[in-house]
Amino acid sequence: MKVIEAENLTKIFNKSLIAVDHISFSVYEGEIFGFLGPNGAGKTTTINMLITLLKPTEGRASVLGFDVVKQANEVRKVIGVVPQEFTADEDLTAYENIMLCASLYGIPSNIAKDRAMELLKLVELIDFKDKRVETFSGGMRRRLELACGLINRPRILFLDEPTLGLDVQTRAAIWDYIKLLKEEYNMTIFMTTHYLEEADVLCDRIAIIDHGKIIKIGKPSQLKDSLGGDIITITISGNEDITDVIKEIKNVKEVRKENSTYRVKVENGEIVAPLIIEAIRKRNYIVTRLSLTKPTLNEVYLECTGRAFRDGNDSEDFKFKRLHLWRARGK
Amino acid sequence: MEGERKMNEIRPSFLRGFLALTYRELKKWLNDPIMIVMLILQPLIWMGLLGKSINIQGLFSAENIEIPSEIILPGIATIPPSQGFIILNGTYLSRIFEDIGSKIMQSIFGVEDYFSFMSIGMISMIVVMTTMFSGISIVWDRRLGFLDKVISTPVSRAAIIFSKIANSTLRAIFQASVILALAYLLGLRISNTFTIMNILGIYLAIFLMSAGLSSIFIAFSIRSTRVERPMQLINLIMMPLIFSSNIFFPTELMPNWLQAVVNINPITYLTDAIRQLTIMEINVQALIIDFIYLSIFATILTVIGIVLSWYYLTK
Ligand SMILES: Nc1ncnc2c1ncn2[C@@H]1O[C@H](COP(=O)(O)OP(=O)(O)O)[C@@H](O)[C@H]1O
Numbered sequence: 019m020k021v022i023e024a025e026n027l028t029k030i031f032n033k034s035l036i037a038v039d040h041i042s043f044s045v046y047e048g049e050i051f052g053f054l055g056p057n058g059a060g061k062t063t064t065i066n067m068l069i070t071l072l073k074p075t076e077g078r079a080s081v082l083g084f085d086v087v088k089q090a091n092e093v094r095k096v097i098g099v100v101p102q103e104f105t106a107d108e109d110l111t112a113y114e115n116i117m118l119c120a121s122l123y124g125i126p127s128n129i130a131k132d133r134a135m136e137l138l139k140l141v142e143l144i145d146f147k148d149k150r151v152e153t154f155s156g157g158m159r160r161r162l163e164l165a166c167g168l169i170n171r172p173r174i175l176f177l178d179e180p181t182l183g184l185d186v187q188t189r190a191a192i193w194d195y196i197k198l199l200k201e202e203y204n205m206t207i208f209m210t211t212h213y214l215e216e217a218d219v220l221c222d223r224i225a226i227i228d229h230g231k232i233i234k235i236g237k238p239s240q241l242k243d244s245l246g247g248d249i250i251t252i253t254i255s256g257n258e259d260i261t262d263v264i265k266e267i268k269n270v271k272e273v274r275k276e277n278s279t280y281r282v283k284v285e286n287g288e289i290v291a292p293l294i295i296e297a298i299r300k301r302n303y304i305v306t307r308l309s310l311t312k313p314t315l316n317e318v319y320l321e322c323t324g325r326a327f328r329d330g331n332d333s334e335d336f337k338f339k340r341l342h343l344w345r346a347r348g349k
Numbered sequence: 350m351e352g353e354r355k356m357n358e359i360r361p362s363f364l365r366g367f368l369a370l371t372y373r374e375l376k377k378w379l380n381d382p383i384m385i386v387m388l389i390l391q392p393l394i395w396m397g398l399l400g401k402s403i404n405i406q407g408l409f410s411a412e413n414i415e416i417p418s419e420i421i422l423p424g425i426a427t428i429p430p431s432q433g434f435i436i437l438n439g440t441y442l443s444r445i446f447e448d449i450g451s452k453i454m455q456s457i458f459g460v461e462d463y464f465s466f467m468s469i470g471m472i473s474m475i476v477v478m479t480t481m482f483s484g485i486s487i488v489w490d491r492r493l494g495f496l497d498k499v500i501s502t503p504v505s506r507a508a509i510i511f512s513k514i515a516n517s518t519l520r521a522i523f524q525a526s527v528i529l530a531l532a533y534l535l536g537l538r539i540s541n542t543f544t545i546m547n548i549l550g551i552y553l554a555i556f557l558m559s560a561g562l563s564s565i566f567i568a569f570s571i572r573s574t575r576v577e578r579p580m581q582l583i584n585l586i587m588m589p590l591i592f593s594s595n596i597f598f599p600t601e602l603m604p605n606w607l608q609a610v611v612n613i614n615p616i617t618y619l620t621d622a623i624r625q626l627t628i629m630e631i632n633v634q635a636l637i638i639d640f641i642y643l644s645i646f647a648t649i650l651t652v653i654g655i656v657l658s659w660y661y662l663t664k
């Protein structure tokens with residue numbers, strides 16, 4: 019079932035800056051759908067239109083069948099939002115922040131209390147529930163944001179750069195929570211990221227977005243396969259030419275021979291590799307070396323845009339840190 | 350089916366949202382002891398400096414003027430032992446002089462001491478200042494993303510605006526109460542028409558002023574991404590607004606052109622209403638006019654302010 023549908027969704031800022039340029043896509047129930055793109059690609063702008071914070075300049079979008087412009091309030095009730103920035107009130111405690119969110123959704127307070135405790139346990143902040151947020155680290159803040167975004171038991175959760183600025187361990191922890199939500203609660207998750215690895219590990223489907231346009235959309239494995247598949251490199255003992263033997267195997271697309279080493283382009287390398295070994299053995303040759311290389315999203319991106327994806331975008335992390343310094347001083 | 354259960358559970362109501370957001374605002378400053386000290390210190394300093402330094406009734410006090418212990422005037426007296434002279438006792442003369450002083454004070458300021466007059470003026474001034482400055486907090490809410498979070502929930506947009514207005518108003522009322530209590534301890538002379546009920550009237554007047562002013566100010570601040578903008582606006586209009594009112598001096602002694610300005614300045618009506626309810630004898634007709642004017646002011650500005658903020662929040 020389609021839970022999010024966007025058609026020619028467009029946002030133009032100040033009548034000239036096209037931040038999101040006629041994009042169309044659908045998100046299906048229960049999947050993790052990722053928007054992958056570099057800084058400034060239009061990811062946040064897209065999310066903001068879907069969560070009703072921004073009105074599209076053109077096109078339309080619906081969430082669970084509710085139009086994001088005409089039925090904005092219905093949309094707001096069924097979604098959870100974890101924004102790119104930390105939005106919790108620093109002067110309040112973690113518990114007070116969650117309860118505030120609950121009140122904004124009008125959740126009856128007895129239900130809200132139970133749920134707040136449950137969520138604080140889920141994100142492992144229960145021991146810090148009465149501490150003011152200003153004392154929290156980045157990872158704790160992100161987890162609190164996640165808890166706040168879940169208070170209304172949303173059917174769709176929107177995560178904007180959920181691991182931006184976090185260290186590797188905290189990032190892995192956040193990934194675990196996201197997977198848990200999908201598996202345990204069958205929640206649909208729409209997330210954005212500019213980390214290739216994150217998109218690859220977490221997302222069922224990815225849309226690669228650049229300059230406000232969707233360049234490619236599909237399962238991470240499909241996107242990578244579209245490059246022409248995996249590369250299996252095989253070395254055998256002896257000098258006989260076995261190119262034809264390998265070519266006969268199903269899913270093999272291309273074989274190149276260099277001395278006794280063969281570079282084989284295949285689909286589904288991990289399934290084909292054993293078949294190749296078996297075929298070679300049957301001819302009584304011995305495989306001495308074998309390696310399997312999978313194409314990465316980086317190569318997909320390279321192919322789509324003609325430039326390499328700068329993973330772990332430094333300038334964005336820097337901007338993020340500066341924002342926090344500014345916040346620390348601004349008070 | 351499960352979806353339906355969830356939908357029923359989410360009943361965003363104006364009241365719930367309003368109370369939660371207002372509670373958040375109150376908590377923010379009540380949690381902060383330094384803030385509370387500042388809220389009390391600020392009026393105290395103003396009152397101490399202005400109320401006591403501008404010692405107008407001191408001008409008419411015999412203590413500050415050297416009066417000889419005896420004044421001998423030529424004249425014909427029929428009472429012995431003096432022949433052809435009247436001898437006036439100096440202390441008696443001082444009393445006459447101070448009596449005249451009080452009469453002048455009374456006729457100009459409506460009360461016998463300037464401190465009382467001034468302290469009430471300070472209440473108006475603090476109400477205006479606090480109302481304006483607390484409107485700035487919405488710029489922070491916006492910059493820190495809190496406002497975005499709130500508007501991504503189904504909470505009523507009106508609850509967001511009203512909670513900000515309530516915050517400004519409550520702060521203003523709190524500070525006004527502090528000044529009134531401090532002024533009383535420092536020698537404010539309360540008139541004989543003062544009753545405890547008058548305090549409700551004072552709060553109502555402050556509420557009207559604060560609600561109107563903060564609505565318009567919030568509508569302005571909500572559009573600014575930088576705190577500097579509303580700050581500049583405050584700097585631009587605050588002093589002229591305060592000096593073109595009856596906070597420091599009664600209207601009657603001002604030049605005509607200034608009187609015209611003072612008489613449209615809502616601060617004048619606020620100050621007058623509070624003075625009547627505390628230190629002066631109540632003139633029912635004048636008091637009614639004060640409240641009508643303040644109500645009109647509050648209604649117009651609140652409506653404009655809310656419409657503008659609403660437009661911004663739902664655009
Ligand atoms: N409120 C705004 N006003 C003007 N331009 C904006 C605004 N928000 C974003 N933009 C611009 O739109 C483009 C896309 O931004 P954004 O959606 O935040 O990118 P991403 O989240 O992918 O990093 C950027 O060029 C950015 O400068």
Ligand SMILES: [Mg+2]
Nearest residue numbers: 061062102179
């Ligand atoms: Mg972004």
